[in-house]
Amino acid sequence: MKHIADLPVRVIAGCSLADLRPKALPPYAPEAVAFLTAWSKQLLARPDIRAYPDVASFAYWCRPANLARLHRELGCQQLRMGRGVALHIAPANVPVNFAYSFAFGLLAGNANIVRVSESLPAQADIVCAEANDLLSQADHGRIASMNTLLSYPRNDDITQRLSAVADVRLLWGGDQTIEHLRRMPVSPRCVDIAFADRYSLCLLSAPAVLMAESKALQALAVGFYNDVFLLDQNACSSPHLILWQGTVQEVEAAQVRFWNAMQALLHTKGQSPGIHAVDKYTHLCRTAIQVKGAKATPTADNRVFRVALDELPENIAEHRGRFGFFFETIDNDLAQLRRIVNTRYQTLTCFGVDAHVLAEIVVSHGLAGIDRVVPVGKALDIGVIWDGYDLIRNMSRIVATQ
Amino acid sequence: MSNLEKYVAAFTSTFLVEESALANLKYQDIAAWDSVGHMSLMAVLEETFGIEMDIDDIIEFSSFEVGRTILAKYNVTMK
Numbered sequence: 001m002k003h004i005a006d007l008p009v010r011v012i013a014g015c016s017l018a019d020l021r022p023k024a025l026p027p028y029a030p031e032a033v034a035f036l037t038a039w040s041k042q043l044l045a046r047p048d049i050r051a052y053p054d055v056a057s058f059a060y061w062c063r064p065a066n067l068a069r070l071h072r073e074l075g076c077q078q079l080r081m082g083r084g085v086a087l088h089i090a091p092a093n094v095p096v097n098f099a100y101s102f103a104f105g106l107l108a109g110n111a112n113i114v115r116v117s118e119s120l121p122a123q124a125d126i127v128c129a130e131a132n133d134l135l136s137q138a139d140h141g142r143i144a145s146m147n148t149l150l151s152y153p154r155n156d157d158i159t160q161r162l163s164a165v166a167d168v169r170l171l172w173g174g175d176q177t178i179e180h181l182r183r184m185p186v187s188p189r190c191v192d193i194a195f196a197d198r199y200s201l202c203l204l205s206a207p208a209v210l211m212a213e214s215k216a217l218q219a220l221a222v223g224f225y226n227d228v229f230l231l232d233q234n235a236c237s238s239p240h241l242i243l244w245q246g247t248v249q250e251v252e253a254a255q256v257r258f259w260n261a262m263q264a265l266l267h268t269k270g271q272s273p274g275i276h277a278v279d280k281y282t283h284l285c286r287t288a289i290q291v292k293g294a295k296a297t298p299t300a301d302n303r304v305f306r307v308a309l310d311e312l313p314e315n316i317a318e319h320r321g322r323f324g325f326f327f328e329t330i331d332n333d334l335a336q337l338r339r340i341v342n343t344r345y346q347t348l349t350c351f352g353v354d355a356h357v358l359a360e361i362v363v364s365h366g367l368a369g370i371d372r373v374v375p376v377g378k379a380l381d382i383g384v385i386w387d388g389y390d391l392i393r394n395m396s397r398i399v400a401t402q
Numbered sequence: 403m404s405n406l407e408k409y410v411a412a413f414t415s416t417f418l419v420e421e422s423a424l425a426n427l428k429y430q431d432i433a434a435w436d437s438v439g440h441m442s443l444m445a446v447l448e449e450t451f452g453i454e455m456d457i458d459d460i461i462e463f464s465s466f467e468v469g470r471t472i473l474a475k476y477n478v479t480m481k
Contacts, residue, residue, distance in 0.1 A: 040445065041445070041449075044441065044442045044445050044446075045442075049438060049442070050434075050436065050438045050439065052438075053437065053438050056438040056441050056442070057441070059441070059445075060441040060442075060444070060445060063444075063445040063448060063449070064448065064449060065445075065448040065449075065453070065454035065455065066454075068454060069454060
């Protein structure tokens with residue numbers, strides 16, 4: 001078995017690097033599931049969980065019934081086990097992302113070394129504290145012996161030494177970070193799964209928005225709010241561009257209805273920081289200079305900035321804003337989308353249009369991008385299928401017989 | 403414990419409310435039963451009764467009373 005020398009890192013939960021026993025398990029091993037479901041239960045039982053819907057969503061995802069369903073969906077046509085050591089370089093833009101990455105590695109049957117960003121907000125500490133508590137208990141000794149959550153300031157030497165022992169690496173980060181990490185030497189059999197910068201968009205049917213009953217409209221607004229504002233539009237799957245379908249008159253009326261509902265919802269969420277408004281205004285000025293034909297749509301306040309375009313420039317993904325900044329255009333036959341889509345495009349959220357039909361369009365037109373078509377409200381629902389990868393299958397190996 | 407007692411206990415332990423307040427309790431009537439509280443409640447119910455609820459049932463689970471009908475679909479009967 002591999003032995004890893006100790007390195008100057010801070011262990012947050014699990015064992016030290018020197019004590020790590022990377023003995024793989026089959027996918028959805030009872031020990032792994034027992035740990036994750038105990039983690040779920042402890043997190044959901046915390047009185048302060050209500051302040052952190054992202055932590056609650058992670059805990060809810062790890063509940064026994066969901067893991068049992070995922071296990072069934074994996075099937076058992078082939079004998080599988082983890083690849084060995086999975087190294088996770090988790091991002092700083094999504095606070096609980098490291099926990100999902102860890103859970104995917106564990107469910108696939110791997111030993112895991114998870115680098116948790118040092119600059120994460122409070123909810124990451126909660127998630128780590130509960131993991132540490134469980135992994136200190138004898139009941140989860142097997143899991144504790146093969147997993148470590150750790151933190152260290154950016155240090156290429158440490159990352160290189162961890163990369164050298166990895167059988168699979170889950171790399172989350174911007175394009176430059178990924179490129180940098182990819183240059184580090186890894187073992188010949190090591191599999192890299194890279195989650196680089198992605199761009200996401202939303203498709204709204206104007207007739208559907210106009211016909212929605214007030215309850216459905218409210219649910220649409222809440223879903224869109226969750227997709228965009230929970231992570232300040234920083235997540236790869238948060239939409240930046242809205243494609244409308246319908247006649248010009250329908251779209252204009254639907255825009256009024258949709259954005260009024262959004263404004264009403266945003267008013268209930270309190271004031272957003274002034275720096276966000278400044279960021280959006282600066283971005284609007286930049287957009288006015290750089291994006292041909294951009295027309296700002298007047299809005300009641302600074303919570304949402306909207307820019308109308310008759311024709312999408314090919315590089316629209318490079319003009320993304322944050323904190324509630326959107327481009328809008330009409331694209332009835334998706335000709336504009338088909339013209340500009342590239343490998344960077346990830347999630348298409350939709351309302352009033354069938355997700356399966358849209359997914360089939362991606363395939364039948366051989367589009368270079370879009371890995372995910374989901375209803376508005378589900379943009380941030382990360383799962384074992386992500387960025388076009390089946391993570392459990394990619395992080396495990398098949399033991400074949402004939 | 404009977405199924406009804408377990409069902410009541412899931413609500414009282416998750417939301418820290420008195421049993422007497424449950425009969426007419428609806429989603430978002432109290433601060434504790436918000437979208438996060440709903441996730442906690444669904445996880446507790448699934449574990450308590452050893453069931454996996456469909457997403458539609460989780461969405462439609464809008465009150466203490468409606469929940470009883472929904473759980474009946476999973477053969478969790480309460481008299």
